[in-house]
Amino acid sequence: MNPNIDNDLEALSKKLYLESPDLWIEFLDKVGEKVIDEMVLFFAIKYNFPSIVKFAIDNKKLILDNPSKNTTYTSIRSHLIATCKQYNCLECIALLSSSTKDSLxxxxxxxxxxxxxxxxxxxxxxxxxxxxxxxxxxxxxxxxxxxxxxxxxxxxxxxxxxxxxxxxxxxxxxxxxxxxxxxxxxxxKIQGCNSCGMDLTKVGILDTSKLEFDENNNSFILKSTQYSCGNCNNSIGEKQKDYFNL
Ligand SMILES: [Zn+2]
Ligand SMILES: [Zn+2]
Incomplete structure (x- = not known):
């Protein structure tokens, strides 16, 4: 593996040794065989080593959408994202979520x-x-x-x-x-906000105009207009704009 990751895995191994010598031995076996699996990533997240998570994703060390060994979760990804939330590892949530968009x-x-x-x-x-x-x-x-x-x-x-x-x-x-x-x-529904579901004909549509200063005319001119839900302020869709003739 690359030297930086080796250093991080070693630092993680020291943390694990303090937590549980049994887990530490299992961890060393895996890392010794260059295996980075769900368990290794669980501890990488717990002890805040996003570099290890990134390395595993970049090098396709595991398939995140395979079933998790923890049967509470349907996939390794959902298990690891829950782990990120538990240990407040926001960087890893971003890594795990963004890889969803690339691969799936x-x-x-x-x-x-x-x-x-x-x-x-x-x-x-x-x-x-x-x-x-x-x-x-x-x-x-x-x-x-x-x-x-x-x-x-x-x-x-x-x-x-x-x-x-x-x-x-x-x-x-x-x-x-x-x-x-x-x-x-x-x-x-076409009349429903696509975020909160409220009926736009009931909650209304906010019309936000952006004016930009035009130096030539020395005055503000209308640059763009945005339409959003009167309840939650989420932008309304193109199809809805057509539907409401906006
Ligand atoms: Zn879900
Ligand atoms: Zn809304």
Whole structure:
């Protein structure tokens, strides 16, 4: 491996030795065989060595979208991003998230060329846990009904659900906070804000004009106009501009 990484791995190894001699031996075995896997990256994140994470990603030492050994997570990537949050390693979150966009364009929340040509703006609702756009990876809605057995009626009865319509990320299976099926569906509607889902005809559209000073005329001239949601200030899509004749 390259000398800088060797130094960082050695520094990390010293930290690990203090934490657990057993883990340290396992770590040395892996690094000795030039293996940088999920476990090595877990500790690289825990002890804040972004250089090791970057090296592993740049040199394709592992496939981040393979299943995680930690069964709480669906992929190595989602496990490591959760680890970054736990240990507040923001640099590593950026590394792990940006590599998603390079290797898996479907996770990208930027419109692809094809979409630009068709003048479509993909709605975006990012799962906070795995950073996927649920409109790309899919989502499930659960909890519409809860059934209990009623002794008095001697049959199953439907009871009111305290958490109706929770939306679950199709990639990592985590619940999206403050998100209902109505919100997700409204985001996809032409009249709905593509960020908060509020009906633009109800919350209004903010019209922000930028004026630039023109030295020749010694006055301000209109440079550009931006339209955004009256509720959350997110820019509205091109298709919506057409729809509302803006
Ligand atoms: Zn997710
Ligand atoms: Zn909005």
């Amino acid at each position: 364009p479907i996770h990208s929340d930027k419109p692809t060329n094809e979409n630009l040509e068709n003048n479509i703006s993909i709605p975006t609702l990012i799962c906070e846990n795995c950073k996927s756009n649920i409109f790309n990876v899919g989502y499930r809605v659960i909890g519409e009904s809860i059934y209990k057995f009623s002794n008095s009626e001697n049959k199953l009865i439907e009871v009111k659900n305290p958490n109706p319509q929770e939306v679950i990320c199709g990639n990592c299976n985590k619940v999206l906070p403050n998100t209902t099926r109505d919100k997700v569906e409204n985001i996809c």
